[in-house]
Amino acid sequence: MSGKKIAIGIDIGGTGTKYGIVDRDGNVLFSGEMSTKKHKEIEPYIDELYVHLLELIDKAGGIDQIIGVGVGAPNGNFYSGTIEYAPNLPWKGIIPLAKLMSEKFKLPVTLTNDANAAAIGEMMYGAAKGMKDFIMITLGTGVGSGIVANGQLIYGHDGFAGELGHTIVIPDGRIHEGTGKRGSLESYASATGVRLTSLELLEKSKEDSLLRNISKEDLDSKTVYNAAIKGDKLALEIFEYTGKILGLALANAVMFSSPEAIILFGGLTKAGDLILKPTRKSMEDSLIQVFQDKVKILISHLKESDAAILGASALVWENKSN
Amino acid sequence: MSGKKIAIGIDIGGTGTKYGIVDRDGNVLFSGEMSTKKHKEIEPYIDELYVHLLELIDKAGGIDQIIGVGVGAPNGNFYSGTIEYAPNLPWKGIIPLAKLMSEKFKLPVTLTNDANAAAIGEMMYGAAKGMKDFIMITLGTGVGSGIVANGQLIYGHDGFAGELGHTIVIPDGRIHEGTGKRGSLESYASATGVRLTSLELLEKSKEDSLLRNISKEDLDSKTVYNAAIKGDKLALEIFEYTGKILGLALANAVMFSSPEAIILFGGLTKAGDLILKPTRKSMEDSLIQVFQDKVKILISHLKESDAAILGASALVWENKSN
Numbered sequence: 001m002s003g004k005k006i007a008i009g010i011d012i013g014g015t016g017t018k019y020g021i022v023d024r025d026g027n028v029l030f031s032g033e034m035s036t037k038k039h040k041e042i043e044p045y046i047d048e049l050y051v052h053l054l055e056l057i058d059k060a061g062g063i064d065q066i067i068g069v070g071v072g073a074p075n076g077n078f079y080s081g082t083i084e085y086a087p088n089l090p091w092k093g094i095i096p097l098a099k100l101m102s103e104k105f106k107l108p109v110t111l112t113n114d115a116n117a118a119a120i121g122e123m124m125y126g127a128a129k130g131m132k133d134f135i136m137i138t139l140g141t142g143v144g145s146g147i148v149a150n151g152q153l154i155y156g157h158d159g160f161a162g163e164l165g166h167t168i169v170i171p172d173g174r175i176h177e178g179t180g181k182r183g184s185l186e187s188y189a190s191a192t193g194v195r196l197t198s199l200e201l202l203e204k205s206k207e208d209s210l211l212r213n214i215s216k217e218d219l220d221s222k223t224v225y226n227a228a229i230k231g232d233k234l235a236l237e238i239f240e241y242t243g244k245i246l247g248l249a250l251a252n253a254v255m256f257s258s259p260e261a262i263i264l265f266g267g268l269t270k271a272g273d274l275i276l277k278p279t280r281k282s283m284e285d286s287l288i289q290v291f292q293d294k295v296k297i298l299i300s301h302l303k304e305s306d307a308a309i310l311g312a313s314a315l316v317w318e319n320k321s322n
Numbered sequence: 323m324s325g326k327k328i329a330i331g332i333d334i335g336g337t338g339t340k341y342g343i344v345d346r347d348g349n350v351l352f353s354g355e356m357s358t359k360k361h362k363e364i365e366p367y368i369d370e371l372y373v374h375l376l377e378l379i380d381k382a383g384g385i386d387q388i389i390g391v392g393v394g395a396p397n398g399n400f401y402s403g404t405i406e407y408a409p410n411l412p413w414k415g416i417i418p419l420a421k422l423m424s425e426k427f428k429l430p431v432t433l434t435n436d437a438n439a440a441a442i443g444e445m446m447y448g449a450a451k452g453m454k455d456f457i458m459i460t461l462g463t464g465v466g467s468g469i470v471a472n473g474q475l476i477y478g479h480d481g482f483a484g485e486l487g488h489t490i491v492i493p494d495g496r497i498h499e500g501t502g503k504r505g506s507l508e509s510y511a512s513a514t515g516v517r518l519t520s521l522e523l524l525e526k527s528k529e530d531s532l533l534r535n536i537s538k539e540d541l542d543s544k545t546v547y548n549a550a551i552k553g554d555k556l557a558l559e560i561f562e563y564t565g566k567i568l569g570l571a572l573a574n575a576v577m578f579s580s581p582e583a584i585i586l587f588g589g590l591t592k593a594g595d596l597i598l599k600p601t602r603k604s605m606e607d608s609l610i611q612v613f614q615d616k617v618k619i620l621i622s623h624l625k626e627s628d629a630a631i632l633g634a635s636a637l638v639w640e641n642k643s644n
């Protein structure tokens with residue numbers, strides 16, 4: 001298959017799906033985005049995705065140029081090619097995604113957890129180049145993670161390793177609507193988590209805040225950031241609180257696999273030091289001495305619109321059989 | 323070095339040090355134990371250990387028979403051969419243990435975290451034979467862990483991975499005297515942790531209990547067990563409470579590296595179902611669906627007096643340069 005030089009990368013998120021065509025050097029040649037949410041069934045979802053991709057495939061010189069498809073999705077399983085019980089996706093139960101897509105596209109399909117895909121992307125093209133031990137954390141609709149140790153992605157015995165977002169940071173804490181579990185990292189550090197923290201603090205506090213002028217639906221890390229840089233106390237407090245919990249989870253992850261760096265990606269990271277400073281402080285405060293002042297917290301420097309697609313396409317090159 | 327058939331295994335615990343001479347099949351030929359605690363300085367500690375081991379080495383046919391020394395110790399670093407800032411050991415700061423011992427014994431010395439050594443022992447001789455993804459947890463004076471993924475021990479970028487005992491399970495929870503951190507697994511599931519839980523519950527409750535007749539110093543998982551099997555309500559509650567916290571920590575570990583099994587070792591495990599049932603329940607309750615009813619919790623079946631020595635000696639055979 002040495003004549004084939006481009007791969008398809010697809011990133012399935014809770015809200016939207018990003019797709020694109022990528023060359024071996026990590027250039028995203030063509031890309032697009034569609035809604036994940038609106039498809040209650042998997043088949044019409046794949047049909048729509050196929051239609052969009054066919055256009056890009058034609059632009060890129062036809063299907064004969066494509067070596068394979070890499071897909072990153074929440075709860076995506078590398079071993080079985082299935083998405084299983086993903087709390088943030090519209091499709092329930094076990095979805096044989098790789099099989100369905102491979103039948104439709106007539107191409108080999110490699111699936112993994114979206115954060116695992118991101119980790120491979122960072123290792124091939126991004127902030128983790130040359131690292132053998134790092135943890136990738138994606139802070140989006142959900143919170144995902146990909147763990148690399150001894151230079152290898154940790155899949156676990158069943159392919160589901162790396163669900164740091166569902167680890168419990170605050171026992172008996174805030175309930176997660178998708179899983180029914182209380183106090184997981186995702187209930188605090190995801191987009192939904194930041195919104196819930198904002199609503200809670202707005203209700204608890206009597207302080208005036210720019211956030212009081214924003215509708216509930218629009219409260220997210222971006223609107224909170226816009227208020228925080230204007231000095232809004234409540235907005236700053238939201239980042240402090242989120243960072244405290246995120247830092248605690250990072251400390252626990254560090255004491256587990258002792259990575260050289262933690263790479264953060266996603267909406268929340270755009271708040272820069274407003275979120276990084278409390279996160280770093282909380283992490284250092286929670287670490288025992290032997291781990292202190294050693295672990296870098298880095299923000300992914302891949303172009304956000306490309307990173308997810310890049311990571312997913314990197315799966316195709318990683319897959320040694322291609 | 324093919325003529326050499328036996329190895330020395332040394333397990334340094336917070337209270338005592340176990341040492342022995344082991345053949346390649348995992349038979350502990352000779353063994354002994356001495357106090358760790360009484361040596362405030364490292365040099366006289368190594369001197370005493372040397373004197374004891376010399377006797378065993380003579381019995382085993384002399385130093386020419388010995389291929390090397392494997393040492394398991396809290397905060398032991400595989401890469402540097404140092405013990406660094408071990409909260410449960412009498413020696414503070416960074417101790418170049420492998421170097422000091424190698425100079426004294428004139429033998430190659432391989433050091434690692436005590437729980438990593440135990441994990442290698444379980445993989446070579448015990449409950450984890452044939453497993454590629456498992457977590458070993460030692461419940462002793464401290465709580466240690468060794469994580470195996472993709473068939474390899476996870477050392478992390480600096481050799482300190484596997485400090486599950488110091489991960490924070492109850493934010494702002496019970497203080498750990500050694501680390502100054504609050505709410506770590508070790509503050510609850512170690513020998514000291516069980517004693518503190520017992521004291522707390524005895525003080526809080528007005529209920530009569532067999533434990534009220536036991537001196538504070540003698541309150542440990544064994545005395546609590548003896549009361550619990552007689553139906554003592556408070557003793558049962560101590561195991562329930564400890565299991566709840568341990569199970570939560572196990573769930574977080576499972577969602578991180580998705581092991582096939584968790585292997586427990588140490589004093590607390592002797593309470594059998596009294597500790598296992600609440601631990602398992604709490605773990606399953608905390609896991610998201612994709613991990614439920616999959617992960618075995620196993621008790622190490624290596625003879626306790628031998629297991630630590632076996633694990634440490636297994637390091638010598640694992641070390642490919644020997």
